[in-house]
Amino acid sequence: MGERILMKGNEAIGEAAIKAGCRFFFGYPITPQNELPEYMSRRMPQVDGTFVQAESEIAAINMVYGAAGAGARAMTSSSSPGISLKQEGISYIAGAELPAVIVNIVRGGPGLGGIQPGQGDYFQSVKGGGHGDYRLIVLAPANLQEAVDLVTEAFDLADYYRNPVLILGDGLLGQMMEPVEFKATKLRELPAKEWATNGLRNHGGKTNIINSLVLDPHGLEEHNIRLQEKYARIVEAEQKAEIVDCDDAELAIVAYGSTARIAKTAVTQLRQEGLKVGLIRPISLWPFPVKDFEKVIPTVKSFLTVEMSAGQMVEDVRLTVNGCKPVYFYGRMGGIVPAPEEIAAQVREILGGAK
Numbered sequence: 001m002g003e004r005i006l007m008k009g010n011e012a013i014g015e016a017a018i019k020a021g022c023r024f025f026f027g028y029p030i031t032p033q034n035e036l037p038e039y040m041s042r043r044m045p046q047v048d049g050t051f052v053q054a055e056s057e058i059a060a061i062n063m064v065y066g067a068a069g070a071g072a073r074a075m076t077s078s079s080s081p082g083i084s085l086k087q088e089g090i091s092y093i094a095g096a097e098l099p100a101v102i103v104n105i106v107r108g109g110p111g112l113g114g115i116q117p118g119q120g121d122y123f124q125s126v127k128g129g130g131h132g133d134y135r136l137i138v139l140a141p142a143n144l145q146e147a148v149d150l151v152t153e154a155f156d157l158a159d160y161y162r163n164p165v166l167i168l169g170d171g172l173l174g175q176m177m178e179p180v181e182f183k184a185t186k187l188r189e190l191p192a193k194e195w196a197t198n199g200l201r202n203h204g205g206k207t208n209i210i211n212s213l214v215l216d217p218h219g220l221e222e223h224n225i226r227l228q229e230k231y232a233r234i235v236e237a238e239q240k241a242e243i244v245d246c247d248d249a250e251l252a253i254v255a256y257g258s259t260a261r262i263a264k265t266a267v268t269q270l271r272q273e274g275l276k277v278g279l280i281r282p283i284s285l286w287p288f289p290v291k292d293f294e295k296v297i298p299t300v301k302s303f304l305t306v307e308m309s310a311g312q313m314v315e316d317v318r319l320t321v322n323g324c325k326p327v328y329f330y331g332r333m334g335g336i337v338p339a340p341e342e343i344a345a346q347v348r349e350i351l352g353g354a355k
Helices: 009-019 035-047 057-069 080-085 087-095 122-127 144-161 171-175 217-237 257-272 290-296 313-321 340-354
Strands: 005-008 024-027 050-053 074-078 100-106 137-139 164-170 177-180 241-244 251-254 277-282 284-286 302-307 327-331
Touching: 005 009, 009 035, 009 074, 009 100, 009 144, 009 164, 009 171, 009 177, 024 035, 024 057, 035 050, 050 057, 057 074, 057 080, 057 087, 057 100, 074 080, 080 087, 080 100, 087 164, 087 217, 100 144, 100 171, 122 164, 122 284, 137 144, 144 164, 144 177, 144 217, 164 171, 164 257, 171 257, 241 257, 241 290, 251 257, 251 313, 251 340, 257 277, 257 302, 257 340, 277 290, 290 313, 302 313, 302 340, 313 327, 327 340
Parallel strands: 024 050, 024 074, 074 100, 100 164, 137 164, 251 277, 251 302, 302 327
Antiparallel strands: 005 177, 137 284, 241 277
């Protein structure tokens, strides 16, 4: 094992991006992710990178668009309302098929909401918060080591598929401190960026144009068909989840991110009571880990989705289970984090009712 360093979540995410080769960061302050741009403002000059505090979130995402179009590894971060402002630019980046990494440290909403953790940005993240038929690869870490590892993977995924990747965390993940290790990992062979607008001499005099505007309807339909074919490849290859104690489980809790850590504690408590409970933790929120659910649907009798929201991921759970088994929901909102005892009580009520 290499050296482990105690870091705050936002700062660990920033350092992971730098070690993954990110040299352009464009951001704008908003709680609870402010430590990330602050960290990047200090570190980027030390690695010959560029940090810009843009005049707005809208400006920041369009700067990412420009740097990504030139073939650079570029990144931005924000928190819920700021990500909302970036949605038009995110759709442009997806439409132009550019690699970029976006970090959302989610706070409670809607509107300005509060600065405490939330998971109410699930729909925005996985369904496409901007306009048009596009998808983001969405990864949801549950601890800081996983956040560091997924940031590394995010840059590779973005380059490999020429698609923006979103790291979906929350205020807990951004503010907590844990020891992390930065590993030198090459995950996959990446294609050359022959499409980049980085000079005629780099492409034998060939002119590259980056654009998401296609005025001919037939041409735009063909472009969309190609995008959908790419998304289908991503769905097939990039599903990711953790399954805990589901071999004999009668009920499986479904949770992601910080909530999954709490749910895992509830599973341990319930197992000690003799209740057969497991956990499915989606790590890729898009593509949703349908294959992992298919492994447990035949044996699990019911599912309980737990979220810090009014119920968003639960819709994907219901679509995946497709009426084969009951799907229950428990959620907290307003920045309130559910306790293991609350989740355990819901499980007892469901299993008690089933007898």
